[in-house]
Amino acid sequence: MDPQPLEKTNPSLGDKISVSGVNVWYAAQQVLFDLSIAIRPCAVTAIIGPSGCGKTTLLRLMNRMNDRVPGARMTGLIRMDGRDIYGPEVQVSELRKRVGMVFQKPNPFPGSIFDNITFGLKIRGMVLRSFLDDRVERTLRQVHLWDEVKDKLKTSALNLSGGQQQRLCLARALAVEPSVLLMDEPASSLDPINTARIEELIVQLKAQHTIVMVTHNMQQAGRTSDVTAFLHKGRLIELADTATFFTNPKSPSTQDYITGRFR
Amino acid sequence: MRPFSLFAFFERMEHGLAQLVRGGLGLAVRLMTMTIILLALVWLGYLFWIGKARLNTEFLFGFNSVVAGKAGVYPALMGSLWLLLMVFLLSFLPGLAIAVHLERGHTGRRAKHFISLNLSNLAGVPSVVYGLAGLELFARQLDLGICLLSASLTLSLMALPTVIITCREAIRRVPAELEDGAVALGATPLQALWFQILPAAFPGILSGVMLSISRIVGEAAPLLVLGAVAFVPYAPSSVWDYFTLLPVQIFFWSNQSQPDFAPNAAAAVVILLGITLIFHLLALWIRNRWKKRILL
Ligand SMILES: Nc1ncnc2c1ncn2[C@@H]1O[C@H](COP(=O)(O)OP(=O)(O)OP(=O)(O)O)[C@@H](O)[C@H]1O
Ligand SMILES: [Mg+2]
Numbered sequence: 001m002d003p004q005p006l007e008k009t010n011p012s013l014g015d016k017i018s019v020s021g022v023n024v025w026y027a028a029q030q031v032l033f034d035l036s037i038a039i040r041p042c043a044v045t046a047i048i049g050p051s052g053c054g055k056t057t058l059l060r061l062m063n064r065m066n067d068r069v070p071g072a073r074m075t076g077l078i079r080m081d082g083r084d085i086y087g088p089e090v091q092v093s094e095l096r097k098r099v100g101m102v103f104q105k106p107n108p109f110p111g112s113i114f115d116n117i118t119f120g121l122k123i124r125g126m127v128l129r130s131f132l133d134d135r136v137e138r139t140l141r142q143v144h145l146w147d148e149v150k151d152k153l154k155t156s157a158l159n160l161s162g163g164q165q166q167r168l169c170l171a172r173a174l175a176v177e178p179s180v181l182l183m184d185e186p187a188s189s190l191d192p193i194n195t196a197r198i199e200e201l202i203v204q205l206k207a208q209h210t211i212v213m214v215t216h217n218m219q220q221a222g223r224t225s226d227v228t229a230f231l232h233k234g235r236l237i238e239l240a241d242t243a244t245f246f247t248n249p250k251s252p253s254t255q256d257y258i259t260g261r262f263r
Numbered sequence: 264m265r266p267f268s269l270f271a272f273f274e275r276m277e278h279g280l281a282q283l284v285r286g287g288l289g290l291a292v293r294l295m296t297m298t299i300i301l302l303a304l305v306w307l308g309y310l311f312w313i314g315k316a317r318l319n320t321e322f323l324f325g326f327n328s329v330v331a332g333k334a335g336v337y338p339a340l341m342g343s344l345w346l347l348l349m350v351f352l353l354s355f356l357p358g359l360a361i362a363v364h365l366e367r368g369h370t371g372r373r374a375k376h377f378i379s380l381n382l383s384n385l386a387g388v389p390s391v392v393y394g395l396a397g398l399e400l401f402a403r404q405l406d407l408g409i410c411l412l413s414a415s416l417t418l419s420l421m422a423l424p425t426v427i428i429t430c431r432e433a434i435r436r437v438p439a440e441l442e443d444g445a446v447a448l449g450a451t452p453l454q455a456l457w458f459q460i461l462p463a464a465f466p467g468i469l470s471g472v473m474l475s476i477s478r479i480v481g482e483a484a485p486l487l488v489l490g491a492v493a494f495v496p497y498a499p500s501s502v503w504d505y506f507t508l509l510p511v512q513i514f515f516w517s518n519q520s521q522p523d524f525a526p527n528a529a530a531a532v533v534i535l536l537g538i539t540l541i542f543h544l545l546a547l548w549i550r551n552r553w554k555k556r557i558l559l
Contacts, residue, residue: 065446065447093446096447107440107443109444109459110441119450
């Protein structure tokens, strides 16, 4: 019943996801240029870079969400567990079952809090009530939302605050236990306490999940990630272990960016 | 002098308008609205008053007669109810399916534009023309004859453009992020459509469909062309039966030279309005239940 085989999450087996030589266009505008990046399994990779540099686009390539953007075009190769995810035999919905995503803008379903979390489980055929109840409680506790909503699980998710919705969407993605978790600024509308809790959670999650996280918060990248990538104008400028990245950046523009001297 | 600015102009105008409203314009508008509502109520009361002698079960369940006082509305009532159901069945699902296809399917931009244009044109075609088309297509070419089925098909065809347009509108109003969220969890496009998009669009779909169908069931013109007559001695028991309908019956009764038929026409109008009212209340009820269920 468990949807995610964990067999390939051992670091010794190499990269979880490898992006090589990728170019992306929206209509005539090219937004990613010959981009290659390897995502280490069971680790947190942070992607940083100025607004509009292509972070979301890169993230959305990894679960093929960009297939859905009319006019978007891509060349290059993206492999997950060694297999081309854009290959002809790949079923997109199966891929997305293994690669979860938390969007930049919270997008809860217009149903109850409970239904939001169980939808992903239901489409995987998990419908046993006691199982669903357990999973809802577990994931809401993980994202530290349980205490705030435990008495109103059957009320509309649209009535939650922005920060609560963001945590709900994270819980929704966690509930199905994807082996890869793509997070687009998962703490952008959270208060400092909840941000700290979510960062803690992210660090815990990498035991079982491969995490790719977009963030604008340099400290956050430093605290939570193992590897950091700096994107600028659609190109990968620097990719390094987080410790090295922040203490000893090679590229001058990385240096400018992380010290806030970036123009 | 400062240059003319639309922003400043609007601000001044709003200020002036607020003063006008305070100074009696608001009262005038309210009075006008009240008058219109009152007139409608007076008219309804007048119909009740004229038809009150005939608003009884005898009339409701009686069959037609050349004697005004003995004539009943039953065949027409049943004909209209049948038609309502048939038009709903025949236009709702196909209309929704076409709308979904146009909104979510792989229709090219040009084809979509062409279809949209034609749909709004078709929605504006006078009902008599639909009657003629139905007569030729269903009654003659397909040899269905003058029966409830050809009438239902004709009216469904007439309802279809509006149903498609309103369903498309309702589906389009569902934010794309909703579908993104569903497919990102691994839902197939059909699962996302069925479990997230359609439920969210349902209230809009329902009101649109109800509105277009209830309007169409009040139509007499296309059915007169199609050969419906008022004097049918039995209520339809299948779609192949000959039929009459409330609007047609009303038309014939109000056209009679003897004044005794006027109460019949009035009473039938009240019944027709009653059906429409019940239909709308039902739609409202379903919609509210649904909104509560999926917590929009
Ligand atoms: N659907 C789209 N259609 C056309 N252009 C797009 C689309 N999505 C993104 N772009 C363009 O692609 C570029 C990269 O966008 P992307 O969303 O990946 O940036 P980002 O790094 O995530 O920015 P931010 O930090 O502001 O979220 C931008 O110039 C943007 O205008
Ligand atoms: Mg972004």
